[in-house]
Amino acid sequence: MEAVGQLPATTSPKGWREFDFKWLIIGVSVLVVTYLALMPLGFLLWQSFFTPQTATKAAVFTFDNYITAYSSSETLKLFLSSVTFATGTSIFSFTVGTALAWMNERTNTPLKPLFFALSIIPLIIPGVLFTVAWILLASPKIGIVNLLLQGFFNTDYVFVNIYSIWGMIWVDGLHYSSMAFLIMSAAFRSMDPSLEESAMMSGASVPQIAWHITLKLTWPAIFATILILFVRSIESFEVPALLGLPVGIQVFTSSIYEAIHQYPSKIGLASSYAVTLLCITTVGIYFQSKLSSQGSKYSTVTGKGFRPRAMDLGRWRYVTASIFLLYFSLIVVLPFLVLLWSSLQKFYSVPSMEALHNLNFDAYTFILTYPTLISAVLNSLWLALGCATLVMLLTSVICWIVVKTKLPGRWLLDNLASLPMVFPGLVLGLAIMIFYLNVDVGIYGTMWILFIAYVTRFMPYGLRYNTTSMLQIHKELEESAAMSGASWGTTFWRIILPLLKPGLLAGWIYIVIVSIRELSTSILLYSPGTEVVSVLIWELWENGQYVELSALGVMFILALFMLVLLAQFVGKKFGVKED
Amino acid sequence: MSHPDGYAKRYLRHSRGICRRLFCAVFYALAALLLCLPPVLAQSAAAARNDALYLYRGADRNQRLLERARQEGTLTLYTSLATTESRPLAAAFEKKYGIKVELWRAISDKVVQRTVTEGQARRHVVDVIETNGPEVEMIAREKLLSEFYSPYLADLPPGAVAPSRLWVNDRLELYVVAFNTNKVKREELPKHFEGFLDPKWKGRLGIEATDSEWMGAIVKKLGNERGMKLFEKLSELRPDVRTGHILLAEMVAAGEVPVALSAYHANAESLKRRGGPIDWLPIEPVVGRPQAIGLAKNAPHPNAALLFTDFVLSPEGQGLFNTMGRVPVSLKVASNLHSFPYTLIDPATVLDESGKWEKIWNQLFLRKQ
Secondary structure (H helix, E strand, O other): OOHHHHHHHOOOHHHHHHHHHHHHHHHHHHHHHHHHHHHHHHHHHHHOOEOOOOOOOOOOEOOHHHHHHHOOHHHHHHHHHHHHHHHHHHHHHHHHHHHHHHHHHHEOOOOHHHHHHHHOHHHHOOHHHHHHHHHHHHOOOOOHHHHHHHHHHOOOOOOOOOOOHHHHHHHHHHHHHHHHHHHHHHHHHOOOOHHHHHHHHOOOOHHHHHHHHHHHHOHHHHHHHHHHHHHHHHOOOHHHHHHHHHHOOOOHHHHHHHHHOOOOOOHHHHHHHHHHHHHHHHHHHHHHHHHHOOHHHHOOEOOOOOOOOOEOOOOHHHHHHHHHHHHHHHHHHHHHHHHHHHHOOOOOOOOOHHHHOOOOOHHHHHHHOOOOHHHHHHHHHHHHHHHHHHHHHHHHHHHHHHHHOOOOOHHHHHHHHHHHHHOOHHHHHHHHHHHHHHOOOOOOOOHHHHHHHHHHHHHHHHHHHHHHHHHHEOHHHHHHHHHOOOOHHHHHHHHHHHHHHHHHHHHHHHHHHHHHHOOOOHHHHOOOOOOOHHHHHHHHHHOOOHHHHHHHHHHHHHHHHHHHHHHHHHHHHOOOOOO | OOOHHHHHHHHHHHHHHHHHHHHHHHHHHHHHHHHHOOOOOOOOHHHHHHHHHHHOOOOOHHHHHHHHHHHHOEEEEEEOOOHHHHHHHHHHHHHHHOOEEEEEEOOHHHHHHHHHHHHHOOOOOOOEEEEEHHHHHHHHHOOOEEOOOOHHHHHOOOOOEOOOOOOEEEEEEEEEEEEEOOOOOHHHOOOEHHHHHOHHHOOOEEEEOOOHHHHHHHHHHHOHHHHHHHHHHHHHOOOEEEOOHHHHHHHHHHOOOOEEEEEEHHHHHHHHHOOOOEEEEOOEOOEEEEEEEEEEOOOOOHHHHHHHHHHHHOHHHHHHHHHOOOEEOOOOOOOHHHOOOOEEOOHHHHHHHHHHHHHHHHHHHHOOO
């Protein structure tokens, strides 16, 4: 196999230097990832066997946490409702995201460049704002959609009800459809169209090609996407709390929440609940590794003149374009308009002629003169850009080891790096906080502790994005580079990374956005002077400044929209081009 | 294709080396964590010095305090008071004394987590803690607060100083009935909570998801039998359960929840002041929760901390609370915000009985029936 691996065996001084360099990069990456993942994992497992520590009672070893957590039928019930919710959410967001990605990457639908950035908007809107916007749209009592339809049909029938399991799936699924969109568009982008073209020549229709060729070839990406969507929605808290609780739907994470919000805080109990999530992820990653080990079955980026090209839909392209337009007007523009409307009011009120007279820009003035705004934006930008770049580079090396080598137990490395995905945010925050308070390396209370938290938290996502793209790159490209005398470093930098670009860029955009939104660990780890935007958002929400928050949300969406367009523009300058 | 063996072997040998180093690093890290987890809260010299200073009652107290606080120049405050009020409060103090307030604001249980975790690791950053009474009591039980004296304690009503003397009640959070003025007329509302059991209120009431302490206080006030009957009947009306008091108040103003039974007075009042269609009424029995202020035992800026606490409890600070719509406690400040009878929750009891009330609360209101 790896001619790349053979290369350092030459005894020339030059070869030796490169040998050193290669192992340095791989070694450092493995070390960093293992350290980042093991530290909170150790804390979580350790805590799960102890009683809470207080000033009067020392923590003692116990199995009670597991017994309490898993001997009650309540846990099972909550877990089942979580699974229902997560299954629905992941299927829904996968379908929406994949359909958009397919139209965007594999077809010649008009106005594509704009659609890419538009597809990411749901992800940009802060979770609480997105959910509340949907309450204002689709609640049975005051939802604008219901009010309009009721007025139109002259009835008091409730057309849509956001307070139901379907409402929860709808809101959470839409919110994370962008995540599916990003992974799948990366997968679609690095596909060799020759197979699709042969199918077309043989007379297959567009749906047939999409189903039998395109989807089958991207199976590892599909699996990775559904896995990550499922795990994420099982640990989501906001939507169930805001939409499920009013009608008595409770999920697994409410147990974790309840355990933590006691005195003394039962971190151990919360940790033992989280162990279930760790197991689910482990099983998922194991199956993913089975897929990866099938070698080049899914590699579409080969040495035979790879040129990604979109399919000509003919007249159908106007259909896809109208689907896009419909989707955006309903899903993206509607919540955005709700935000825009409320940002121009003094307090939220249902749109009316009377309310129209109260329009003003006070909220925008308030936000722009907010004392910590500038430092929070700068801090968040620094953290998000730094974290996204480091995570994507780091996980590309890890991913190379997992996908391209035959090292035994490499899936454990994959698994280890993926586990932080399911640590409850607060447990992760506490683990990092306690560790760096005790192991004093001078980062507590600085930006660096937030940086470490973000990198740990988003490493698993970077890994999934990279894996899907890495699986598509055939190893013959590396081999030919090695044959031509390129060192491992050169091959990695000049061959792998550029070919990995679709995944790298998609993952980078995703991590930038979610880092800016990250709250559950930031709120514990920030200090005066290291405020971040998400804390500012939370603060406005907690202060009851919904109107000001909407104004911030509107500016936030516009700014990130520009950033995504810019990233896309820069991305086009590098990597594989169409011609 | 070359044979994988040589490569894999070399890789393995190398990765074993990496693994060994890695395990060592992780082992040491975990060992360090283990050693530090059981905190030995030794009385440090700083704590003893702070205690003497906090309790000093000499005639030159105020003069001495001001001079030394100015030398310290800064203090760190951890609070859950909304920045719309905590910032102006800090700014007023900064303007008066020229001492900078480093403000860290989070929800009450995060204030506890941060203070306790830092305290256990003996990282002394915080000087003053101001948040919900029960949460300050938690910090007190973790032995992280010290008793202090302030001349303004004399202005406070009896019971404002905790039995442990480790914290002082500096303002109140009242649970009131908030209602949407477009959907409900003030006259419609009953005089007593039991009036809400009328079936006409079905589908119009809302509560907050974590208000078990509020229920506990009402049941205690009405007597167990009458109180429990009230809440059992109430649960049959299936009130809307909302997560977060602020969301509850916002939903009242938006018309989504016409009547909120356990709204925070401060939230309803601030929306009302912005012109929202919301108002509130103290419907009997009104429950109030003391909010408390405490001084860190190992405060790095003890003089500035005590001076700030003096300021908060003084008629000036209390008056500022009043104008910002927060309920003051000082008897020196006249306020129309609490000119009605109310029962105060006892923070210590909340902690001791939380398990019991939460269980009942979850059974009655959170589980699907």
